[in-house]
Each structure stands twice: as structure tokens, then as C-alpha cells.
Amino acid sequence: MIQPRACLAGLLALSLSPIQAQDNKASALAELSLEELASIQITSAARHPEFLGDASAAIFVITSDSIRRSGASTLPEALRLAPNLQVARLDASQYAISARGFNNAIGNKLLVLIDGRTVYTPFFSGVFWDQQDVMLEDVDRIEVISGPGGTLWGANAVNGVINVITKSSASTQGGLVAVGAGNQGRDASFRYGGVLGGGGTFRVYAKGDATRPVVQTGSAAVTDGRSRGQMGWRADWVDNGSELTFQGDVYAGATDSRGLFGRFDLGRVEASGGNVLGRLTRKLPAGQDVRLQAYYDYTDRKDAFLYQPRQRVLDVEFQHGVPLGAHRLLWGGGYRQARDDIRPGVIFGFTPAAASLRWANVFVQDEFKLTDRLNLTLGTKLEKNDFTGMESLPSARFEWKPSPQQLWWSAVSRAVRAPARLDRDIRLPPTPPFLIAGGPDFQSEIAKVLELGYRSQPSASLSYSVTAFQHHWDKLRSGQRPPGAQVQNMIEGKTWGLEAWGEWHAARHLRLAGGLSLLRKNLRVRPGSSDPEGPRALGNDPRHQWMLRAGLNLPHRQELDVIVRRVGALPDPAVPAYTAVDLRFGWTVRPGVELSIVGQNLFDGSHPEFNAALNRREIPRNVALRVRWSL
């Protein structure tokens, strides 16, 4: 096992040797080869193209550089960088992630996409975070939108949308090897990109990781270590305003045998799957653009204890943008078909076990330039699902730019979380008589959302954004007293809060960033319901969380980054508040070879982030050494 302290001392000894005077960056760049110059990414402090972008929404962009400098090695860890997300680690591989509350392991109000492919499972409208992975080195950016994205993204984008966008294969040419090892596990990734005939480019990658189990407080020896492998490819052709992309991945992973729970042998969880996706975007005359995308996704999860879903999804979507004078019209539609087959586990079953579901939607949105500084966007999506028929998701957004550096925006929207198989078809235990069953009349959960936001970039080195929101909830999922309990829609109420973040390029070599989110909830069970749990079953959320990040550029191509994050206490089940400090020291030894040491939860032996004291994991301190090598 690597001794982190010995390695750190060694690196320090090497780097404290006499510092060569380096004239300036351009001069340093002139030392690179043609190929290296062609592979550098432009990052300019003065430009924030996404900052005062078109989206009148609370959108935070996690850049590829911030992912690298955070030392994150998995997608959920990278998501901690977004101040408008609540990320709680459950164990070695599971996470509870949400925006604006309602966080739990089966959180269902957040839409997550990787390159346009939905990765939340339709049968429970949530994300298996231990199944989703990307090669982080090839991620271009992650757009995190908190708030309803119904009109463009559809039902289930009630509290937010996470959009993971990978780099085009034209930007990932050549070879890259990334290896990490630490006390929590080890991982290795490899990617190679090249040129195809006809002006195309491609890349192929493979990655594998093994995570050690996390310590559990309380009783039994239940272990959650896991190993996983994934590989994939991507090909792109760009030609005169047309872009064609094909990509696909396959993965397989398994946890260790989880030990015994009472008299049950929990066994392993095995998850595997694959997908293939094609996308065409084309610029047409008169400023029009068109986009067509289709994908097929297969997942298979074997968990003999809980339930074992196997599912196939086929999704096709289309959109067309047309400028018409002062208007910009965007319209389109989509169709999705999912076939799933859920084999029962010891605890849960689904009735019927196999089902085919279909969704179809059309949407239209008009962005109307009222004056030079005032924009009004009206849009609606109509989505039809097999449970509740047609749902409408309208929204109105208003934007005012008092000056080129400022933007006020406000939005009113209706968002909907349509039923999933979990709400209607789940049975506990798998065979009758049932203690708990899905409700045959379970309806969509409805949110009416009001938002007000302000973004400003007062100088080239400072930018910030503040958003206030209020969600009015109706028909939230509720239960009944068992036995024979059914899932119902009898919780309603209000959630409201504030999200703010900013970035300050404080000195030539120092960049500071911070974020804050506040949340208040007032939810109640409607009279006539016998729900024994009440709103606590819908999510466990802190009232506040904040983070501060500092990034320092040092001589000799070295970097130091610190992240301090504080998450408030979770109410029910009670989890104490915690403060975590993460540190990363990176050193580009020679062009194309980067070493880094990453420490997470440095001043904290371990702390829990979720779940009741009886059976939760304490997330430990983690130190890892990473190497990234461009061939």
C-alpha cells in the first residue's frame, strides 16, 4: 500500500530545487511541441461565455479544469463542486443527490443526462449512482440547472437537470493514461483518439476501478466494496455547419458479497449495461438549426435481496430552431419506449413483473425580444405517459439586462413528476398478502415554481449569481399504515430558499470561488391520510450548505487547490452537520505528465453524510496519488 506521507515528502524535495526564471507564459508555451500546442485548451479569465448566457435559470457550470483541480475521480464526487446540488455519500459506491431538497437514495426529482442520454431509470425515476460513470478526463463540462426544466427537458426535471457533456473526439486526440491509488481504492483509465477517413475523428477508452469498503457504525459486518469496468467509443464528423456524432459504452461491475442481515444472505449487487447513441446537428439557411438524436440503452441489475431490474430503453428526439424577426422559435418532439422486466428479490417485487411503457412529447418555445434589453420566453411541453395520460409543462421566463454586465431574470413554471412503476407496481413482500403496495391511482406530483435571479459580472475578474425560489407542491407521494398500505398522493406544501455563488480572480495566480444554498420546507399530510411516516419519507435535507474554493498557481507548473465545504445537519433521520476540507497538490513534471496528491476529509477521521445511525457508513479520510499522462 502506498505511504502517502513518504511520497509527499519526496515530491516536495524535488520541487524545492532552485526555481528557473520563466519569462512568461507565452515563452513557456513556445517550448512545447506543435502537437502539445494544439492540445492545450483556451481558458481565458475575461471570458465567461456561459455566464450571461441565454438560460434564464439557475445554472452552474462545472468546468473540466475545476474537475481536474478538485481531484475527483468519479462523477458523483465531481458533482460536489456545484453549490446548487446536495450530494451525500451513502457508502463506498452509493450516493443521494438532489437539488432543492427531497434528497434520498431513490430521489426522483432530478433529471440526469450524459451526452443527451437520460441515465435515470424510468422504473423508479431515480439514478443508480453506482452504475453511472464517465471518464472524467474527457468531460468538457457539467451543466447543473436547479429548478424546473420541464419545457425543454420534460417530466422529472422538477428540481433540476444535470447535463454531463463530454468532449468531442476532435479534442481528445492521442493517448491519455490516468491512474490513481489511495486508501479508498484504486482506478485506471486509458483513452486513445485518432483520425477517421472523411474528416472524422474518434476515441476509444477503457477504465476500471476498485473501491474498498467503508466502515460502518453500529452492528453487523456488512461490506460495500465494489469493482467496476467500463469501456466506450465516440466518433465525430464536422463539416460546414453539420455535426454528426456516434458513441457508445458498455460496463459491468459488482459489489463484494454484502454479508448477512439477520438470517438473509444479502449477496452481491451486480450491474451491467451498454448503450449506443447517434446525434446530428445541422445549421440551415436563415439562422435555423436542427437536431436529431436517437439512443438505445440496456441495463441489468442483479440484487437478490431488493429487486432485480432489467431494462431496455429506446429514445428518439428532434428539435428545430427558427428565428422569425424578433422571435426565436424552438419546437420539437420525442418518443421513448422502455421495456423492463423486474425479477423479485427477497424484499420487493413488482406486479406485473414485466411491462412496456411509452412516452411521447411535443414542445414549443418562443423567445421574444421585446426591446434591446428585455426578453420574454414562453413555452410549453405536452408529454403523454402510460399512467396519467397527457401532462402539460408550461413556463414563462422574463429577462432584463439593465447593462451588458448584469442580468435580472424571473420565471413561473409548472413542473410535473409523472408516476413511475415504483409508485404503482411495487409490492412488499413480492407475494401477497402485501404490507405495502403501489397505488393503482397514483397521480403525478405537481410543482408550481416561482423564481427570481440576478447575475452580474462587474469586472473581468469577478462574477456572481443569486437565485431565490419558491415551489408549491401538490400530490406528493404518501403512504398508509400497513398492512395493505398503498402509495398515495396526499402530501402537499411549500419549499423555498436561496442559491448563490460567485467567482473572483483575486490575483494573477489565485482564484477564489464560493457557493451557498439555503432551503426551508413546510410540508404536511392532508387530512384523511393514515400515513405513518409523513414528509420525512420524501427526503432528508439540510437547511443550509456552503462551500469555499481557492486555487493557487505556483511556479514550476505546480498547483494547489483547497475546498472547504459545510453541510448543515439533516433532520430526520438525524445526521450531524459536518465540515470537510479537501486539498489537492498538482505538479506538471514535464509537458503531458501531471502528478497530483489529493486528500479528502483531511481534518476529519470520518463522518456520516446520510441515513440513520443504526446502519449508516462513516465517510473516512481519503488520500490518493494520481498520475495523468498524455502520450
Next chain:
Amino acid sequence: MALWVLLVGLACGPCAAQPDWPNDESQIKAAFLYKFAGYVDWPEGFLGSVETPFTIGVLGADPIADELVQIVQGRKIHSRSIVVSRLKAGDPLEDVAILFVGKGDAARLKPVRGTLQAQPILVVTEEPAGLALGGMINFLLVDRHVRFEVALAPVEKSGLRLSSRLLAVAQRVHAEGR
């Protein structure tokens, strides 16, 4: 605690001029201009004796000229010291071996295109129509990277020879008869 002290110690070490945070587009293009010279052969005798400095002319594009001035200090191209000459439209192209035309200035190339073609001057542009307006190498932005495309026809006519390594790194190479 010891870990923290060690790391703080590193951060406070003596600091010479440090690399700027942003990877600026101008800096990358200036670095490319300097590097191109190493992959181009000028006709025998065109560059003059070894004492004659190698001249890079920059038309417009002051930020890139500024960066080039930083780069050329203490460096040589083909054993010659390097001079950066800031040009305005209409200036004579005396002794210029590489001409860089800034964004928006390529249109001024059009009238002198014929004269330029006869001379072994490497013309580099940075706008979409650059090659059509007489450029031999044109900078492109691909996904936040600075890349370049090459037009072989004007290169042929001028008597210059480009190394195959340069062509291999190019994003696109337009063969003759474009």
C-alpha cells in the same frame, strides 16, 4: 497536522515571475507563429546572411505582436535573431519572412494577393475566410483549442516548402486546385 505544515511551506517558497492563470488565445497563436518557422524552408538566399535578422511582420493583432515580442527574446530561427515588425496596411513588406494578418485585416490582403503570391512569405491568418483571401495557414478554434488549416496551392506558388510534420499536425490540409 504535519501534512498541512509541509504544504503551506511549499506555497510560500520564493516565487519568480509565475505563469499566468489563463491559457490565452493570443499566447497560443504567438507560440505557433514562432514554431511554424522551424517547419518551413525558405528558398536559398531569401533570408539573407546569418547576421540578417528573421522578420515576423504582424498586421493589426497587437495582442499577438505583444506576445511574440516576449517569445523572441533570446531565441533564434534558422540561426538568426528574430525581429517582430508591427505593420499597418500599405506598409512595404521588406524582408518579412512570415506575415501574420489579424482578424478583420485579411480583406486588405485581397488587392496585394498577386504580389504576395510571387514572394516566399508565409502568410498566416486567423479568420474563417483566411485561406480564401490569400492565407497559407489559417488558425481555427476547435472546441476551445487553437488549431490550424493549410492551403497547399499558395504555398506551392510562393516557393516555400512546408515540413510534412507541420501538415500532419494541421487540422485540415487543402490540396491544390481548391
